[in-house]
Amino acid sequence: MTAQAPAPRRRRSLAGRLLRDPQAVAAASVLLIIVVLGLIGPLLTSHGPNEASLDSINADPGTPGYLLGGDRSGQDILARLLASINTSVVSALIGTSIALLVGVSAGLVGGYYDRIRGGAEWLFSLIMTFPGLLLLIVLLPLTKGDFKVTMVIFGVLLSPGVYRLTRNLVVGVKNELFVDAARVSGLSDPRILRRHVLFAVRGPVIIATAFLAGASIGVQSGLSFLGVGPATTPSFGAMIAGGFAELYTEPLQFVWPSLMLGMMTASLVLFGNALRDALEGATRKPVKIKPVRPEPRTTGDAPAGLLVVEDLAIAYPTPSGELREVVSGVSLSLDAGETLGLVGESGSGKTQTAFAILRVLPAEAVVTRGSIRLDGREILGLKEKDMRALRGRSIAYVPQEPMSNLDPSFTVGDQLVEGLRAAKGLSRKEARAQALALLERVGIAEPERTFRCYPHQISGGMAQRVLIAGAVASRPVLLIADEPTTALDVTVQAEILDLLRDLQKELGMALLLVTHNFGVVADICDRISVMREGQIVETGTALEVFREPAHPYTRMLLDCVLDENTVRTDPPPASVPAHAEEEQR
Amino acid sequence: MTSLLEVNDLRLSYPGKGFRARPAEILHGVSLTVAEGETLGVVGESGSGKTTIGRALLGLAEPSSGSIRFDGRDITHVGAKERRRLARDIQVIFQDPYTSLNPSLTIGDILTEPLIAQGTPAAAARTRVADLLERVGLPEDAAQRLPREFSGGQRQRVAIARALAPEPRLIVCDEPVSALDLSTQTRVLDLLIDIQRRTGVAYLFISHDLAVVRHISHRVAVLYRGDLVETGPAGPVTTAPEHPYTQKLVLASPVADPVEQERRRTERRKLASNAH
Numbered sequence: 001m002t003a004q005a006p007a008p009r010r011r012r013s014l015a016g017r018l019l020r021d022p023q024a025v026a027a028a029s030v031l032l033i034i035v036v037l038g039l040i041g042p043l044l045t046s047h048g049p050n051e052a053s054l055d056s057i058n059a060d061p062g063t064p065g066y067l068l069g070g071d072r073s074g075q076d077i078l079a080r081l082l083a084s085i086n087t088s089v090v091s092a093l094i095g096t097s098i099a100l101l102v103g104v105s106a107g108l109v110g111g112y113y114d115r116i117r118g119g120a121e122w123l124f125s126l127i128m129t130f131p132g133l134l135l136l137i138v139l140l141p142l143t144k145g146d147f148k149v150t151m152v153i154f155g156v157l158l159s160p161g162v163y164r165l166t167r168n169l170v171v172g173v174k175n176e177l178f179v180d181a182a183r184v185s186g187l188s189d190p191r192i193l194r195r196h197v198l199f200a201v202r203g204p205v206i207i208a209t210a211f212l213a214g215a216s217i218g219v220q221s222g223l224s225f226l227g228v229g230p231a232t233t234p235s236f237g238a239m240i241a242g243g244f245a246e247l248y249t250e251p252l253q254f255v256w257p258s259l260m261l262g263m264m265t266a267s268l269v270l271f272g273n274a275l276r277d278a279l280e281g282a283t284r285k286p287v288k289i290k291p292v293r294p295e296p297r298t299t300g301d302a303p304a305g306l307l308v309v310e311d312l313a314i315a316y317p318t319p320s321g322e323l324r325e326v327v328s329g330v331s332l333s334l335d336a337g338e339t340l341g342l343v344g345e346s347g348s349g350k351t352q353t354a355f356a357i358l359r360v361l362p363a364e365a366v367v368t369r370g371s372i373r374l375d376g377r378e379i380l381g382l383k384e385k386d387m388r389a390l391r392g393r394s395i396a397y398v399p400q401e402p403m404s405n406l407d408p409s410f411t412v413g414d415q416l417v418e419g420l421r422a423a424k425g426l427s428r429k430e431a432r433a434q435a436l437a438l439l440e441r442v443g444i445a446e447p448e449r450t451f452r453c454y455p456h457q458i459s460g461g462m463a464q465r466v467l468i469a470g471a472v473a474s475r476p477v478l479l480i481a482d483e484p485t486t487a488l489d490v491t492v493q494a495e496i497l498d499l500l501r502d503l504q505k506e507l508g509m510a511l512l513l514v515t516h517n518f519g520v521v522a523d524i525c526d527r528i529s530v531m532r533e534g535q536i537v538e539t540g541t542a543l544e545v546f547r548e549p550a551h552p553y554t555r556m557l558l559d560c561v562l563d564e565n566t567v568r569t570d571p572p573p574a575s576v577p578a579h580a581e582e583e584q585r
Numbered sequence: 586m587t588s589l590l591e592v593n594d595l596r597l598s599y600p601g602k603g604f605r606a607r608p609a610e611i612l613h614g615v616s617l618t619v620a621e622g623e624t625l626g627v628v629g630e631s632g633s634g635k636t637t638i639g640r641a642l643l644g645l646a647e648p649s650s651g652s653i654r655f656d657g658r659d660i661t662h663v664g665a666k667e668r669r670r671l672a673r674d675i676q677v678i679f680q681d682p683y684t685s686l687n688p689s690l691t692i693g694d695i696l697t698e699p700l701i702a703q704g705t706p707a708a709a710a711r712t713r714v715a716d717l718l719e720r721v722g723l724p725e726d727a728a729q730r731l732p733r734e735f736s737g738g739q740r741q742r743v744a745i746a747r748a749l750a751p752e753p754r755l756i757v758c759d760e761p762v763s764a765l766d767l768s769t770q771t772r773v774l775d776l777l778i779d780i781q782r783r784t785g786v787a788y789l790f791i792s793h794d795l796a797v798v799r800h801i802s803h804r805v806a807v808l809y810r811g812d813l814v815e816t817g818p819a820g821p822v823t824t825a826p827e828h829p830y831t832q833k834l835v836l837a838s839p840v841a842d843p844v845e846q847e848r849r850r851t852e853r854r855k856l857a858s859n860a861h
Contacts, residue, residue, distance in 0.1 A: 177685035181747070184643050185699035186672025189665070195698075199689050345766040346737075460631070489630035489793065494837040494853060516767060519839025522846040542843045560771040561841040562796035567820045568778070572623035572803050573785045 017278040024274030027267040034264055038085030047076040049083035049234040058250055071242050071253055081256055083234035088217045088264060091151045095216025096209055098155025099162050104205060106159070107166025108193050112174055117167070124160040132157045133219065137228055145229040147220055154219055158212055165208055169201035176200075203279040210272030214265045221261055236261040305333035306510050307357065307478055312370035314352050314361065323366060327352050328534040330370075336477065339504065339511040341521040341542070344531035345557075350514045353531070354480050357512070358397055359387050374478065392423035396471035398500075400483040402463035406455035412439075412466050413451035416473070423474040438469040443499055461492035468499060475507050482514045497523050518561050522546060530554045588618035589787050590642070590755055595651035597637055611637045613811040614651065619755065622785040626802030626819065628795055628834070633808040635791045639757040642789065643677055644668045655755070673703055676748035680760035682740035686732040692718075692743055693728030699750045717746040721776060738769035742776070749780065758790045762797060774801055795838045799823040807831045832856065 018024040037044075046065050047053075056063065056070035063069060068077040110120035135157070136143075136150055143149040173179065174197060182192045223229060224237030231238065236257040243254030312330045315323035327349040334340045344350045355361045357372055359379060372379040374394060379387070391397075399405045407415060416435040420426055426434065432451075439447035442465040455463060464484065471479060481500065485493035501524055504511050515521060521528055522542065529539040530551065538551040549555045595615045598608035611634045619625045629635040640646040642653060644663070653661045660671060676699075679685040686695055693714050700710035714728050721742040732740055741761060748756050758777070762770040778801055781788065792798050798805055799819055806816040807828065815828040826832050836853035840846050 177679045177681055178687040180643075180645055181677065181679060181685050181744075182687075182698065183645065184672060184675075184677045185747070186669040186702040186751070187698065188669060188702075191702070195690075196687055199687065345768065490795070490839075491630065491833055491837040494839070494850075497839075498850075498854075517839070518767075518841035519846070522841050522843045523839045523850065546842055557767055558841065560768045562771070562774075562800045563840060563842075564799075564824055566796070566800045567823070568624070568799070568801055568803060570782070572620060572787075573782050 014278055018274060021274050021278060023270055024278065027271035027274060030263060030267040031271065034085055034260070034267075035089055038082055038089060041079065041082030041086070044082065045076055045079040047079045049075065049079045050232050051075065051079070058246065058253075061252060068256055069250070069252070071239070072246055073242070077239075077253060077256060080234045080239055081260060084236045084239060084257065085260065085264075087147060087233060087235050088220065088261075091147060091220035092213040092216045092268075094148055094151040095155045095158060095219070096212040098152055099158035099212050100205070100209065102156060102159035103162025104166050104198075107163045108170055108197060108201075110163065111167040111170025112189070112193060112197060120163070120167070124163045127157060128160045130157060133222065136219070136223060137226070140228060145233075147224070147229055147233055147235070150223065150229070151216060151220060154216060158215065162205065162208060162212070165204055166201055169204060170197055173197055173200040207272055207276045207279060210268050210275060214268040214272075217261070217265055217268075306336045306338075306375060307332075307334040307512070308371075308373045309333070309353070309357065310371045310373075312353065312356060312372060313368045314349070314356055315366050315368050317364060317366070323368065325368070326534050327356070330531070330534070330536055332529050332536065332539065334478070334510045334512060336510055337504070337508045338527065339513060339525045341525035341528045342512060342514045342531060343516065343518065343521055343528055343557075345516060347533075348531040349534040350531045351482055354482050354512065354514045358391060358395060358480060360397075392419075393474045394476055395478045395480065396474070396476035398464070398468055398471050398479065398481040398484045401487050402460055402467050403455060403487075405467055406463055408455050410454075411451070412453050412455065412458065416451075416466065416470050419470050420473050434473065435469075438473055439466070442466070442469040442472075442503075443495070444469075459492075460488055461496065464488060464492075464496055465499065468496070468503070472503055472507060472509070476509055478510045478512065479504070480512045480514070483516070484513070485520060486515070486517070493520070494523075500524065518546075518558065530557070587621070589621045589623075589656060590617075590619040590789070591652075591654040592617045592638070592642075593652045593654070595638070595641060595648055595653065597634075597641055597646060597648045608649075610649075611811055612641075612648075615808070615811070615813050616651075617806050617813065617816065619787050619789055621754070622781065622787055623804065624781065624788040624790050624802045626798035626805040627789065627791045627808055628793065628798050628805060628823075629808035630793055630834075632810070634811045635793075635808050636759055638808075639677070639759045639789060639791050642755075642757055643675065644671070669702070672699065672753075673751045674754045675757065676751065676753040676755070677757045677759065678741070678744050678748050678761040680763050682737050682744055682764060685744055686740055688732055690731075691728065692723075692730055692732065692735075695732070695743065696728070696747055696750055699747060703751050713750065717750055720749065720780070721746045736769075738765050738773060741765060741769075741773055745773075745776065745780070749784075749786075752784070753786060755787045755789065758788050760792050761790075763792065763794065770797070777801060795823050795834060807834070 052074040054074055056066055057074040058072055059066045059070035061067065061069040066076050066078070068081065071077055071080070106120050106124070110117045132154070136153060139153060143153070179192060179196055182196050221235060221237035224233065224235035225241045227241065239257035240254060243257065246253050309330060309332045312327060313325055314327040315325045318324050330349070330353050332340065342350045342353065352361065356367060357379070367380060374390070379390070382390070406412065413432070413435060416438065417428065417431040420431040420434055421428070436447045436451060439450055444450045444462060444465055450458060450462065450466070458466070484500070485496050488496060497520065500511065513525060525542050527539065527541050528545045529536045530545070530553065531537070532553050538545065538549065538554050545554060546558070549558055593616050595612055596610060597612040598610040600608050615638060617625065627635050627638060637646055641648050648661055651661070652659055655671070655675065663671065693711070696714045696717055697707070697710040700713060701707060715725055718725055718727055723739060723742050723746070732743065735743065762773050765773060774797065777788065780786065788801070790798060790801055802819040804817065805819045805822040807814050807822065807830065809830045815822055815826055815831050822831065823835065826835055833856065836849055836856060840849065
């Protein structure tokens with residue numbers, strides 16, 4: 001039997017996703033019907049759009065040969081209406097394609113080459129200063145009123161928007177590693193632009209296209225409403241203007257073109273929105289599932305300890321509405337002053353477990369069962385207000401990325417003082433004094449100077465010291481550190497681990513250290529729990545686990561650790577023949 | 586033993602930020618060599634300039650002075666056309682397998698790209714893809730799939746296959762296993778070593794992790810704030826180094842053994858207090 005590999009979860013193609021969106025289908029169908037009507041117009045009417053007959057001036061709807069009646073010039077309204085569709089479609093095609101052609105190519109080049117960008121920027125800023133509609137009217141002698149030429153100019157006027165959109169996207173994508181990799185692969189710049197950069201920016205540009213088309217149709221109709229251009233060009237604008245004149249006698253003449261114009265632009269906008277949803281993925285709100293309220297434990301056989309986690313399970317809703325467990329039945333306990341290392345590879349659920357203890361899981365996460373008790377008090381059912389008090393005072397947290405956990409717009413000192421005042425209700429002055437003392441305690445050489453620094457002015461190691469200072473400020477009983485040194489250099493890592501160890505001894509707090517690094521665990525942990533696929537496979541003292549790992553998974557992981565003995569000994573392959581030659585001589 | 590790559594007194598500055606700011610020099614005269622089929626490990630901490638060395642070799646950063654010679658030829662400031670031709674000989678594996686593969690191209694497209702760029706006919710390139718996938722231990726049907734369907738380790742294998750495609754003589758590996766899990770990391774390192782044994786490709790292996798560098802390198806160069814402080818055979822440099830910075834680095838790297846780690850910790854603290 002051949003094992004059927006699980007079918008890769010393929011995202012549907014763009015067309016497939018659009019077809020499932022009722023808004024897209026409706027808007028596209030309306031557009032399609034209108035365009036087809038325009039194309040087969042001559043077959044539906046017995047008169048040309050410019051054919052006028054004195055007999056049919058303001059003819060009633062339903063007059064033979066004049067289904068919608070005649071206008072004030074004696075022209076067939078239906079024929080003009082259908083011909084106007086073609087004018088609009090051609091306007092939209094010309095306007096958008098010119099805008100895209102100019103805007104996208106300039107945006108690609110201007111975004112990719114820093115040297116060209118200055119000039120391109122200047123040019124498009126200049127275009128933007130032109131008063132659009134006015135310019136089109138002023139240029140009338142030049143365009144001879146031909147709406148096609150007018151739309152070419154309008155396309156150029158639209159292009160700065162497209163340029164800016166593309167340029168921004170390109171600047172964002174051009175420093176991506178895959179573009180560097182393409183360069184190293186020996187691809188020429190035009191090829192990189194076409195294949196890698198254009199691909200990455202196409203989504204927003206496609207969306208913009210739908211709106212550009214709407215704008216082109218609107219402007220063409222607007223101009224002809226004002227009477228710009230020859231009367232022989234059938235256009236919604238001219239028809240609306242004509243209808244206006246007869247508004248009190250023949251109100252319907254005004255309705256038809258307005259309705260058609262409205263339908264076209266509305267469908268374009270709606271289709272554009274549907275495209276955006278399909279391309280950029282409208283985020284569907286996950287189903288809210290109420291978490292279980294664990295029963296308060298009444299029996300006396302509860303395991304003692306500062307932190308006791310029992311049978312904790314965390315699940316996330318899948319798109320199909322079911323729950324998928326990422327943590328299934330984790331139990332652990334931690335005594336005061338003790339350090340427990342929660343070790344596992346990515347996806348093992350170690351961070352989820354830590355977040356559950358802090359109660360900072362994402363909104364869609366569901367704790368399906370279990371209990372988390374701190375000092376005998378159940379955390380899971382706690383009100384958010386009580387939890388907030390607990391988080392500030394009893395449980396503290398040190399994150400993985402120190403830099404992204406400091407607000408770049410406030411100084412380090414401000415952030416520490418704010419935290420201290422919130423947690424302890426100190427005055428500004430007291431909080432400042434304490435913050436300075438804390439900074440000194442965590443080994444920052446010039447506390448006063450660091451206090452005034454913004455986060456970008458200090459190193460990653462310093463930032464982590466600052467966060468540790470903030471975490472231990474309220475003398476918590478439990479400190480949860482999630483990969484606290486992963487983003488740091490090894491020499492800094494050693495110092496941070498030293499600091500954590502000293503602080504722990506000094507404050508007598510328990511430390512839950514989440515990490516994938518066995519070296520860090522060996523350095524600081526008393527006990528270790530090894531996690532795999534949402535379960536703890538082994539718990540023991542550090543020495544036990546390192547020297548006599550019981551579970552095969554732990555053994556496998558420890559075997560993968562590269563230690564002092566794994567020095568490469570084989571000579572470079574190419575040098576082997578060279579040595580052999582030397583020996584022969 | 587002739588060297589394949591010879592970097593001599595390489596200096597590189599980035600323009601300073603702000604009006605009339607002075608440029609910041611990242612590399613202050615780095616010299617190193619890589620022999621045919623050899624792995625030179627470059628170890629350094631963040632900001633040491635190790636990634637910049639790799640980018641200069643690949644033509645992604647412009648050196649301000651010094652020379653880079655590849656196979657006896659000066660490639661320090663070659664033009665775009667010549668640089669494209671060099672792609673046949675010098676390739677790269679980046680750190681982050683999530684952003685180094687274009688998310689909208691299939692694995693097959695990603696792998697044929699460097700081949701077609703070198704003028705290989707499309708049909709021949711496609712047959713080569715199957716061979717490349719096999720060499721890095723990926724299933725054959727991977728060619729039709731998109732990068733997001735693969736795990737980090739598998740994606741890094743794709744990146745390795747892409748680097749191998751033109752059969753280069755030197756691959757710049759910029760932290761290729763740092764983003765990977767422990768068990769995946771070892772497997773990818775072993776794959777790289779295995780490929781080197783079979784093809785004789787040379788690696789310039791950039792990493793912050795001494796243990797990783799020790800595992801794959803024949804020789805190791807230690808970089809500290811833009812200067813090479815120590816170069817030598819992997820064993821001695823990574824276990825009993827001479828330069829104080831390297832010593833500090835070795836003692837700071839934690840070992841996965843509580844008893845041994847405690848011994849190191851005391852030693853490191855002793856070294857630190859002596860320094861004061």
